[in-house]
Amino acid sequence: MAGVDVEKAIAKLKPARVRELTLAVLLAEPDDFEDLPAPQVMLRNDGWTGVTTTIDGDGYRAVLITAGGRRTASRSCTVIDPEGVVIGSFAADSAARIAAVTAATLVAPRMLRDEPVTLGVLGAGPLGRLAIQALTEALPIERVLIHDPDPLVSAEAAELGRLVGDAPTAVRDASLIVTATNARDPALRADWVAPGAAIIALGADRQGRRELDYRILAEAAFVTCDAPAIARVIADDLRDCVLEGHLEWQEVTPIRDVLVPVVDARVTDDDLVVAKLIDPTPVLLALARAALRR
Numbered sequence: 544m545a546g547v548d549v550e551k552a553i554a555k556l557k558p559a560r561v562r563e564l565t566l567a568v569l570l571a572e573p574d575d576f577e578d579l580p581a582p583q584v585m586l587r588n589d590g591w592t593g594v595t596t597t598i599d600g601d602g603y604r605a606v607l608i609t610a611g612g613r614r615t616a617s618r619s620c621t622v623i624d625p626e627g628v629v630i631g632s633f634a635a636d637s638a639a640r641i642a643a644v645t646a647a648t649l650v651a652p653r654m655l656r657d658e659p660v661t662l663g664v665l666g667a668g669p670l671g672r673l674a675i676q677a678l679t680e681a682l683p684i685e686r687v688l689i690h691d692p693d694p695l696v697s698a699e700a701a702e703l704g705r706l707v708g709d710a711p712t713a714v715r716d717a718s719l720i721v722t723a724t725n726a727r728d729p730a731l732r733a734d735w736v737a738p739g740a741a742i743i744a745l746g747a748d749r750q751g752r753r754e755l756d757y758r759i760l761a762e763a764a765f766v767t768c769d770a771p772a773i774a775r776v777i778a779d780d781l782r783d784c785v786l787e788g789h790l791e792w793q794e795v796t797p798i799r800d801v802l803v804p805v806v807d808a809r810v811t812d813d814d815l816v817v818a819k820l821i822d823p824t825p826v827l828l829a830l831a832r833a834a835l836r837r
Contacts, residue, residue: 549622549633552834553641564829565645569769569798571600571825593749595773597824601625605828607635609749614725616749620824622831631835635823637669638830642823644673646769646798647721647743648681653801654741654808654816655719659685663717665710665730665754667691667700670745671723675703678721688713711735722746722754729780733758738813744780745820753780755817761789764814765806767796770822778821795819 602625620635687704690713691697747754784790
């Protein structure tokens with residue numbers, strides 16, 4: 544395994560294999576291991592560092608470090624074997640995006656009404672663009688509306704859908720809304736969202752960031768999350784809603800229960816349903832192990 548470029552090896556995994564591995568991770572039975580991140584450490588000014596860890600059934604571990612400032616962040620992942628030996632370390636930005644977006648393509652069909660989809664996307668950076676591409680391939684999407692406050696970033700998504708000048712226009716008629724932002728204040732407001740919409744929140748994955756207006760979560764018929772234990776520490780849109788008494792953690796359903804399915808995410812066409820994807824670490828571990836075996 545020495546000398547393997549794990550980041551490039553993950554990028555070479557076939558999409559079907561990535562989907563298979565991601566689904567297996569999301570469907571895994573919870574065990575006694577508490578996958579809790581270390582508290583985020585504020586450095587100086589806007590500098591910060593966050594750490595999440597995971598362990599799989601074979602005893603392999605991954606440590607994901609996210610570090611950045613006000614506008615940008617980077618991720619690195621270290622994979623450790625059951626004997627405690629580091630078997631790979633890699634820049635994890637692109638792989639983390641792949642993990643999050645693949646999870647989104649798996650949960651979205653469980654959240655949608657049975658009709659052609661209008662996709663509204665807030666955030667046209669690398670995560671938002673990858674989400675558009677993957678969801679367009681996976682779902683019967685008729686229209687894509689995209690908004691990003693940065694014109695240069697928006698321009699990079701011009702071939703993926705229709706660019707619009709404000710967030711409400713991008714989401715008002717959307718049956719599926721994806722947020723892929725680094726917003727400090729909610730990027731998506733409840734009064735912009737149509738009845739029956741499905742929302743997948745991919746961004747704002749650290750303390751001090753929040754994509755969703757608390758009213759969205761308070762009014763949602765169903766809320767699911769890939770890692771509720773992690774969300775209790777770093778998902779401030781969920782944390783704020785719970786602290787203000789509009790939501791209880793017991794109402795946040797693990798995404799596994801949606802995929803099995805143990806529960807239905809949607810009961811009526813008018814239900815507002817929300818998925819918060821917060822922690823790619825377990826999927827990164829699975830992808831890295833598969834890449835290292837190639």
